[in-house]
Amino acid sequence: MNNGYAYTTVKKVHVLLNEYFRYLTQQKLIVKNPMVSTPMIKKSNFMAAQDKEDLPEYDTVTVFTPEEFERFKTEAFRCYSNGNRVHQQAAA
Numbered sequence: 151m152n153n154g155y156a157y158t159t160v161k162k163v164h165v166l167l168n169e170y171f172r173y174l175t176q177q178k179l180i181v182k183n184p185m186v187s188t189p190m191i192k193k194s195n196f197m198a199a200q201d202k203e204d205l206p207e208y209d210t211v212t213v214f215t216p217e218e219f220e221r222f223k224t225e226a227f228r229c230y231s232n233g234n235r236v237h238q239q240a241a242a
Contacts, residue, residue: 157196164190
């Protein structure tokens with residue numbers, strides 16, 4: 151990580167070492183797999199340690215103008231001539 155390797159490269163090495171030590175443990179050549187206590191770092195933490203951004207993309211948020219919001223509220227709470235609301239969940 152500190153040498154600038156990509157996250158996927160480091161993850162593949164981690165998996166490979168884990169499998170190698172698991173094999174050695176199964177063959178009773180070592181007592182314990184040291185990779186069990188060596189978890190893989192999260193990608194976001196990995197990227198942050200390398201001063202790289204890994205920000206998710208978000209959809210654009212449209213904000214109503216005050217006039218648009220008032221028109222929205224007027225429509226949401228509009229009632230029929232008998233007093234019943236047009237939209238049943240207007241308050242939501």
